[in-house]
Amino acid sequence: MALTATGIGSGLDINTIVGVLVDAEKLPKEAVFDKTEKSIDAKVSAIGTLKSSLSTFQDALEKLKDGGSLNQRTVSTGESSYLTATADKTSQTGSYNIKVEQLAQQHKVAGINVADSSVPVGEGSLDLTVNGESFSVAVGATDSLEDIAESINSATDNVGVIATIITSDAGSRLVLSSTIEGTDSQIGVVANDTVGSGLDNMFGGANLSELQVAKNSIIHVDGQKLTSQTNEVKGAITGVTLNLTDADLNKTTLVKIDLDKDAVKDNVQGFVDAYNSLIDTIDKLSAYDVDKKEAAALQGDSMIRSIESQLRNMISSRVTVGSETVALYDIGIEADRYGKLSVDSDKLDTMIENNMSSIEGLFSTKDTGLASRLDTLVESYVKPITGLIDSRNNAYTNDIDRLDDQREAFTLRMEQLNARLMKQFNAMDLIVGKLNMQSSSIINGLNALPGVVRSQG
Structure with missing residues (x-):
């Protein structure tokens, strides 16, 4: 194998010179690639955070879409050993005296x-x-x-x-x-x-x-006799299910049904907290730090602006409930100038006490209720594959792929540039070497001529 060395003829450090020239073209472009990749990665991370926050908000909406979850009842049977009871939203508050005369039996x-x-x-x-x-x-x-x-x-x-x-x-x-x-x-x-x-x-x-012997159950509700095929009695009291456990006609169980006000308040507060958390996330992902002169990953992004705008429009809208229209403000939920919600507890308590149907209707009216419309909006973004966020992620993936292709093509160009410059400098080095040799030969020849006096240094 032939051995080659660069710079022998000219005395130049050709490897260093070529390296500096290549780096002068390569490093600025690689910095651009790195900055672009970092920006895309930040956006992918931010869009993932946004999707997670939207999904959490959607979980809170699920509790409000179903009126049964919002408009709950508490049922008390004291220390009765004769029955237990549950009630759905169709039940009315009140008290009922129940006696169990006979339990149902299997044959x-x-x-x-x-x-x-x-x-x-x-x-x-x-x-x-x-x-x-x-x-x-x-x-x-x-x-x-x-x-x-x-x-x-x-x-x-x-x-x-x-x-x-x-x-x-x-x-x-x-x-x-x-x-x-x-x-x-x-x-x-x-x-x-x-x-x-x-x-x-x-x-x-x-x-x-x-x-x-096969037997039916027999109960008495406020003195009215009812026979049932099973020990699970439905329909004796509207919206109430009685599960019979023992029988004694001389014993009375007081069943008391009340609206679960705490559950209503918890679900409403849960909605407000989830909404505010979502707004916090949106603000953080789209913010601009004036002092540091740094923009968040989704600052100025059209999608996040659209989400925020649609959310604010919806929570300020009114919903038709029966013969009236109801808005969040009417039940004690207000928005400040930053878009954050807060609950006026006294106003909410009054609505729960006097107009629970309006609260339920505001959130749970099918299709037009606030929870249903917000859920539809959120779903359009978080839905797997076809949702807007997954579509955006696909676009980011394509951007990364294109960036990788550009990096690969650029690396090949730099390798070709390095090879070309090395070839050119080596050719120059060879010429300079030959010229030096010729120069030395001429000088040696002149020095050998008769009568030439060499200078004394």
């Missing part, structure tokens, strides 16, 4: 006892009926009570029967229970023998014993 029937539950009992099928609906299970010649119970419980068309084997001093027997209470859910059994009479002998006619 239970059983076949005869056998000494060994693992011994086959017959061959054929059992047809079971509950509340007019039927299903059938096949019984094989080798099937025991355990097998029959498994077939009943695993039947895909089972209409509400649970099979259990109970073992006592008298032996083991198959017990069939309805899955729900009430007289409508009584169990019917028809034994069909294809060989012998084993199934009929166990489950047919008088061989099928009733262990528990």
Whole structure:
């Protein structure tokens, strides 16, 4: 391999000279690339922060979109052991005296006892009926009570029967229970023998014993009697569900229903706090620091300006509720000159006490309610893939890709420039070297001529 050295002919440091010339063109451009990349990264981070803040605000809106979450009820049953109660927004505040006369019961029937539950009992099928609906299970010649119970419980068309084997001093027997209470859910059994009479002998006619009579629940609400198929009683009081746990006609449970004012205030305050937090984020991401002369990542960005403008327009709008229009100001929520919201507790308390329907309507009216419209706005930005923020992120990704391509192309140009300059300087070095050699040869020749007197230095 041939060995080459630069600068021998001219005495110049060609590597340093070429490096300085290349850097003079490369470094300013790389600084531009770095600044552009840093700017894009900052915008990607900022847009992620914005999306997170919008999603948090959307979570607060979910509680207000549903009137049931906003207009909640508290239910008290004291220390009653006879029932528990829950109420939805359709219930009215008030007190009710309730007596539980009888709990609903499931129907239970059983076949005869056998000494060994693992011994086959017959061959054929059992047809079971509950509340007019039927299903059938096949019984094989080798099937025991355990097998029959498994077939009943695993039947895909089972209409509400649970099979259990109970073992006592008298032996083991198959017990069939309805899955729900009430007289409508009584169990019917028809034994069909294809060989012998084993199934009929166990489950047919008088061989099928009733262990528990099906019963409906009976309650008295302010002296009015109500019968229900189950121990979960709905409709006795509008919007209230009673779950019965014990019965004693001589005992009275006072059920008291009130508006959950604290829940209303918490949800309203939660909305205000989430909105203010979102505005804080928007302000921070779009701010300009005059002292430092630094702009935030999204300062002047059209999208963030649009979000802020739409939010402020919506919270200042009025919503039609019945025959009136209601705005946030009417329920005690005010905006200051910076766009931040605050709650006038006294005004909100008055509205909760006297006009709860207006609060609910303001936020929860379908489609036109404030929570619904704000949620639709936010969703247009945070929706995966098709949302405006993801679209913006895609644009940033494309910008990064283009920047990477530009860096790669520029690096190649700098490599080519370096090679070209090295070639040119080496060529110059070679020429200078040859000229130096020629100069030395001429001087040596002149010095060798006769009569030439060399100067004494």
